Amino acid sequence: MIIEVEGLRKSFGDVQALRGVDFSVDEGMVLGLLGPNGAGKTTAVRILTTLVPPSGGRARVCGYDVAHEAAAVRRVIGLAGQATAIAPDLTGLENLQMAGRLYHLGRSLARQRAAELLERFDLADAGGRQAKTYSGGMLRRLDLAASLISRPRVLFLDEPTTGLDPRSRVGMWGVIRELVAQGTTLLLTTQYLEEADELADQIVVIDHGVVIARGTSEDLKDRVGGDVVEFGVDDRARTAQALEVVAALGEGTPVLDGTGARVQVRAGGRGGTVLVEVVRALDAAGLPVSGMALRRPSLDDVFMTLTGHVAEEGGTAPGPGGRRGRRNSGRRQGAGVGAGASGSADKGDAR
Amino acid sequence: MSGAQAPALPGTARALSEPGAGQRLRWAFEDTMVITWRNLLTWARVPAYIVFTVVQPVMFTLLFRYVFGGAINVSTFPGGYVSYLIPGVIAQTAGFASFSTAIGLSRELNVGGIDRIRSMPTARSAVLLGRLLADVLRLLVTILVMVGVGYAVGFRFQGGVGYALAMVALALYLGLAVCCISAFIGLQVRDEESVQAFGLIWVFPLTFVSSAFVQVSSMPSWLRGFAQHQPFTEVINALRVLAIGNKVQPLVGQSLGSALWQSLAWVTGAIVVFVPLATRAYERA
Ligand SMILES: Nc1ncnc2c1ncn2[C@@H]1O[C@H](COP(=O)(O)OP(=O)(O)O)[C@@H](O)[C@H]1O
Ligand SMILES: [Mg+2]
Numbered sequence: 001m002i003i004e005v006e007g008l009r010k011s012f013g014d015v016q017a018l019r020g021v022d023f024s025v026d027e028g029m030v031l032g033l034l035g036p037n038g039a040g041k042t043t044a045v046r047i048l049t050t051l052v053p054p055s056g057g058r059a060r061v062c063g064y065d066v067a068h069e070a071a072a073v074r075r076v077i078g079l080a081g082q083a084t085a086i087a088p089d090l091t092g093l094e095n096l097q098m099a100g101r102l103y104h105l106g107r108s109l110a111r112q113r114a115a116e117l118l119e120r121f122d123l124a125d126a127g128g129r130q131a132k133t134y135s136g137g138m139l140r141r142l143d144l145a146a147s148l149i150s151r152p153r154v155l156f157l158d159e160p161t162t163g164l165d166p167r168s169r170v171g172m173w174g175v176i177r178e179l180v181a182q183g184t185t186l187l188l189t190t191q192y193l194e195e196a197d198e199l200a201d202q203i204v205v206i207d208h209g210v211v212i213a214r215g216t217s218e219d220l221k222d223r224v225g226g227d228v229v230e231f232g233v234d235d236r237a238r239t240a241q242a243l244e245v246v247a248a249l250g251e252g253t254p255v256l257d258g259t260g261a262r263v264q265v266r267a268g269g270r271g272g273t274v275l276v277e278v279v280r281a282l283d284a285a286g287l288p289v290s291g292m293a294l295r296r297p298s299l300d301d302v303f304m305t306l307t308g309h310v311a312e313e314g315g316t317a318p319g320p321g322g323r324r325g326r327r328n329s330g331r332r333q334g335a336g337v338g339a340g341a342s343g344s345a346d347k348g349d350a351r
Numbered sequence: 352m353s354g355a356q357a358p359a360l361p362g363t364a365r366a367l368s369e370p371g372a373g374q375r376l377r378w379a380f381e382d383t384m385v386i387t388w389r390n391l392l393t394w395a396r397v398p399a400y401i402v403f404t405v406v407q408p409v410m411f412t413l414l415f416r417y418v419f420g421g422a423i424n425v426s427t428f429p430g431g432y433v434s435y436l437i438p439g440v441i442a443q444t445a446g447f448a449s450f451s452t453a454i455g456l457s458r459e460l461n462v463g464g465i466d467r468i469r470s471m472p473t474a475r476s477a478v479l480l481g482r483l484l485a486d487v488l489r490l491l492v493t494i495l496v497m498v499g500v501g502y503a504v505g506f507r508f509q510g511g512v513g514y515a516l517a518m519v520a521l522a523l524y525l526g527l528a529v530c531c532i533s534a535f536i537g538l539q540v541r542d543e544e545s546v547q548a549f550g551l552i553w554v555f556p557l558t559f560v561s562s563a564f565v566q567v568s569s570m571p572s573w574l575r576g577f578a579q580h581q582p583f584t585e586v587i588n589a590l591r592v593l594a595i596g597n598k599v600q601p602l603v604g605q606s607l608g609s610a611l612w613q614s615l616a617w618v619t620g621a622i623v624v625f626v627p628l629a630t631r632a633y634e635r636a
Binding site: 102 | 378461466467468470473
């Protein structure tokens, strides 16, 4: 067991960020910590990487207690936090070299590792440029490279693709998958079920500081009912009629989404078929619809199923929010892929 | 990355063994140097920082020398107003040098740089010490430039190399103390914009309501008491007497011994109080 977490709790004043979280990760495995903004993901990562002490419970990394053997933990981990830790005025190469020096690799080894990593992350050409000239995707890759400079046994990535455009996200997934193939143990946090699905062996879903589900992504998707066919009804007054028209289609009962404006039909593994059936039924009923999409289940769907409500900002009290609390507009990234069939096909290729 | 079972690199093996006290001290020193270097590189690459640390102090020197200088009567001071002025402007610059300490640290907190470093085996003290060291080194550059400009407009050290070096050293020591206070403020306030707006306001009255540019005796009586005894004035008096080579100086109003003793006490006191405070603020950040 490389990471062991038992009854982990953390409070910031009145805010209980974690209220008794348990999970463990085996050597070479990838754990996806999935949850909406404010769920407690960053707090868990910060505790495991020795940045803040837990208020209760225990956490061990490679057998070392994060609270009492922090120095030992720091020698075996790598962290790429939610905000990149790159000095913008230094070049990519300098950033990596300095990270290597601060891991005490020594001057020449630091230089050698820096060059290797630039090469590997497709940054060799940009290595001599100041990091402030990098694109978002390049910055994330550089930040990831910096966290790997000492060849950590355990890597922590806090929302590694949040804020990236879809292409850079897929690129980042490739890089992470390659790492994992080489045996690094990884804990990754994300707000996207799709991302956890792509990368994680095991998924732990947290909400308001509690684990609300765990399992493989197949387990979770089974519980949600697979792909989702979604559409909006042009005439809002006819929403109820639309629900009736598609009632017999898909799996389970179609529902309205959190905004009440879109109808969702669970399609199980038969996305394409259900999509066609839905279109036919609506056409036959003469119901004009818009934004018809077939998409994979998102975190929102998991939440809808598990908790009966949409994923919402965590924290019991509104809290000072400050530098961490901002809602991320990229969250609904799964929704509205347009004419769904193509969106779904893209993702199939990416696997 | 060749898997967890791959033979460890030399560096990795070193990082995994439990280091002794001597090794830790050596690493702490190296870490501080790396972070100092990083801060200096950043400084050298941003034109605005260079303007702030070199051009602005030179401008102050020239403004006071030529615009206000004629109106300020210190004719009995050896070397005239320019000799009176330069130690004062240098002390003010030492105060302003702390801006980058506070802003640099709060920025680092907010971009996640400190999180990364604190998750690494890097010495805990290195971020703070590296920041202070870089800022003091920059201040040294600024002071040397100002002395050069001073020489061009009539300033002279009047007491030989020893006194001149002592003056520069005292100015740096003052700078270090102000940077420690600023470090505490930057780490405590955290938000970069608030730090820029409010965190350093206290430096202005301290540097202007002092003997830096005018004689304290020319100020209204309600201000005089504060201006005469506040730490910046003590340090400026000491710098001034050092610059003219410890001549008896009624305009300064203090002997070298007393000015030196009091300014060292103030500066050391500030460092002793604020280093632990800043360290604690950093640990909690
Ligand atoms: N330093 C802090 N001070 C006060 N509250 C905090 C702090 N860090 C996190 N929180 C609160 O704890 C909760 C969990 O936050 P976080 O772990 O950042 O969530 P996530 O990373 O899942 O978005 C939120 O309500 C957040 O406001
Ligand atoms: Mg977070």
